[in-house]
Amino acid sequence: MKQNQKKAWLFLAPALICVTVFSIWPIIRAFIMSFQGGPLINMQFNGFANYVYIFKDPDFWHAILNTAIYAFLAVPIGLIISIALAWWVFSKIKHQAFFKTMFFMPYVTSTIAIGIVFRYILNGKYGMLDFCLRAMHLPAPDWLDDPSMSIISLIIFGVWASLAFNIVILMGALRNIDPNYYVLADMYGASGREKFWRITMPQLVPTLAFLLTVNLIGAFKIYTQVYALFNGVAGQANSAMTAVFYIYNKFQVVGTPGVAMAATVVLFLFILFVTYLQRKLMKKVNS
Amino acid sequence: MEHKKSKFRWGMIFIYLFIAIFAIITVFPFIYMILGGLMSYEETTTIPPTLIPSHWHFDNYAKVFAQAPFARYFFNTFITAATTTVVSLFTSILGAFAMVNLKFKGKGFIQLIFLSLLMVPGEAIIFTNYTTIMSMNLLNTYLGLVLPFLVSIFYMYYLQSYFTAISPTLYKAAMIDGASDWEYIWRILVPMSKGGLITVALLSFISGWNAFLWPLLVTNEDNMRLLNNGLAAFATDAGAQTQLQLAAATLTVVPVLIIYFIFRKQIIRGVVRNELKA
Numbered sequence: 220m221k222q223n224q225k226k227a228w229l230f231l232a233p234a235l236i237c238v239t240v241f242s243i244w245p246i247i248r249a250f251i252m253s254f255q256g257g258p259l260i261n262m263q264f265n266g267f268a269n270y271v272y273i274f275k276d277p278d279f280w281h282a283i284l285n286t287a288i289y290a291f292l293a294v295p296i297g298l299i300i301s302i303a304l305a306w307w308v309f310s311k312i313k314h315q316a317f318f319k320t321m322f323f324m325p326y327v328t329s330t331i332a333i334g335i336v337f338r339y340i341l342n343g344k345y346g347m348l349d350f351c352l353r354a355m356h357l358p359a360p361d362w363l364d365d366p367s368m369s370i371i372s373l374i375i376f377g378v379w380a381s382l383a384f385n386i387v388i389l390m391g392a393l394r395n396i397d398p399n400y401y402v403l404a405d406m407y408g409a410s411g412r413e414k415f416w417r418i419t420m421p422q423l424v425p426t427l428a429f430l431l432t433v434n435l436i437g438a439f440k441i442y443t444q445v446y447a448l449f450n451g452v453a454g455q456a457n458s459a460m461t462a463v464f465y466i467y468n469k470f471q472v473v474g475t476p477g478v479a480m481a482a483t484v485v486l487f488l489f490i491l492f493v494t495y496l497q498r499k500l501m502k503k504v505n506s
Numbered sequence: 507m508e509h510k511k512s513k514f515r516w517g518m519i520f521i522y523l524f525i526a527i528f529a530i531i532t533v534f535p536f537i538y539m540i541l542g543g544l545m546s547y548e549e550t551t552t553i554p555p556t557l558i559p560s561h562w563h564f565d566n567y568a569k570v571f572a573q574a575p576f577a578r579y580f581f582n583t584f585i586t587a588a589t590t591t592v593v594s595l596f597t598s599i600l601g602a603f604a605m606v607n608l609k610f611k612g613k614g615f616i617q618l619i620f621l622s623l624l625m626v627p628g629e630a631i632i633f634t635n636y637t638t639i640m641s642m643n644l645l646n647t648y649l650g651l652v653l654p655f656l657v658s659i660f661y662m663y664y665l666q667s668y669f670t671a672i673s674p675t676l677y678k679a680a681m682i683d684g685a686s687d688w689e690y691i692w693r694i695l696v697p698m699s700k701g702g703l704i705t706v707a708l709l710s711f712i713s714g715w716n717a718f719l720w721p722l723l724v725t726n727e728d729n730m731r732l733l734n735n736g737l738a739a740f741a742t743d744a745g746a747q748t749q750l751q752l753a754a755a756t757l758t759v760v761p762v763l764i765i766y767f768i769f770r771k772q773i774i775r776g777v778v779r780n781e782l783k784a
Contacts, residue, residue, distance in 0.1 A: 223610050230604035237654075243623070
């Protein structure tokens with residue numbers, strides 16, 4: 220058979236054209252626009268002004284800080300709960316498929332719709348959560364209208380939403396562990412705890428590294444959850460402003476696309492850096 | 507000995523309790539959403555909260571449809587999600603076939619580009635894509651809503667793993683029998699990877715159904731809105747009408763949940779296979 224089958228390009232053409240226009244070009248264009256000022260229809264080169272602007276803008280740092288707090292709290296909490304649930308359902312429950320189906324539900328459902336329900340449950344006046352907390356004589360904060368609670372509410376929402384994917388991936392990984400390890404451990408009289416820490420956890424490391432990255436990247440990009448939970452705004456007094464929310468505001472609401480693109484480039488480079496770290500970590504784990 | 511046994515029991519109780527609590531936390535919002543959508547306004551805002559409505563207010567749904575063009579939202583969402591799914595499946599099949607079965611110069615380079623693009627977060631390019639769509643005068647059009655999603659490298663990459671599993675000798679045999687590439691794709695490749703294609707179609711349709719940020723950017727006319735944007739706008743406009751918000755949320759979620767419950771095995775298997783390979 221011929222070594223260079225040119226017809227391949229014909230089959231790849233639709234994909235390549237679309238990818239060039241809607242994936243490669245936008246990246247290049249975002250970089251270009253980040254060095255331009257003015258409205259979208261008439262942008263002019265203005266050097267590093269946008270970068271200077273965002274680094275001086277307290278709102279930008281506030282958004283970055285919020286995003287970081289969210290990412291570094293919601294991701295580990297979500298992962299720890301997911302590991303516990305996945306391992307216990309995997310090792311102690313007979314009807315695994317039933318629980319898996321149930322725990323996975325949030326993954327397929329619309330964030331906006333679930334946000335409406337969460338807003339209802341977290342309502343400070345008639346919400347179910349505060350009602351339960353008061354019934355147990357615990358403090359019942361105003362989850363949505365108290366600015367100091369915004370990020371915590373967002374974390375609760377984020378953790379709830381993240382469990383689905385984590386649990387299903389972890390259960391897939393648990394199933395891939397050679398059952399002979401456990402048979403052998405049983406023969407030596409290992410306890411459940413020993414089996415978990417000596418066999419399960421080490422075997423899960425690559426999966427956990429993968430989930431950590433995916434979750435972190437997802438957390439850095441958080442936008443729809445904020446919109447859903449606070450009904451289109453970034454919480455009371457912008458208390459839940461996140462990086463992508465900042466970008467959206469600068470792009471669409473304020474009408475400074477150059478500033479938005481500078482922030483996008485910063486976020487993009489940061490996400491690439493995390494991905495790079497993960498690759499390196501994975502290589503180390505695998506070798 | 508006795509002591510150890512009782513400790514063991516407590517451990518088990520804790521584990522079952524932990525699973526039960528999280529199962530409830532996961533499912534409760536869905537149940538509460540459906541129930542709340544059938545309550546009267548008073549019932550949704552009383553203390554203590556109502557769990558089961560005294561009368562089933564199915565008329566809430568009539569009010570939702572009367573207050574906002576949800577039928578139109580459904581139609582728009584179905585059209586865009588279905589178009590994206592069918593076309594991106596088609597382009598992914600062709601692309602994956604070329605990457606798996608054909609040998610050509612530059613293949614390694616193309617694969618490298620595809621793999622790198624997989625790492626690009628959608629949020630980094632969505633705003634510049636908006637600029638592109640705007641300069642094409644496609645704001646508030648169906649074409650504008652679907653255009654950037656007619657190719658998915660992600661699904662193409664996913665299908666490659668299915669196509670690679672089919673022996674290359676089959677392709678050679680088909681060629682010797684005088685079949686064209688086109689015939690090979692539709693007569694052999696597609697029927698043999700039905701499982702993978704169904705999974706891709708389901709995942710693509712669901713993500714199209716739940717799309718939010720992109721339609722928010724490229725549409726601002728009410729009759730071009732998609733379900734989730736319509737829902738978000740409705741939640742703002744309906745103000746304190748909690749029961750109507752919940753009814754509207756139910757409308758948005760239930761179609762996907764039905765698809766999910768029917769195809770749960772394919773969907774979950776698809777997601778796991780996808781991610782564990784990456």
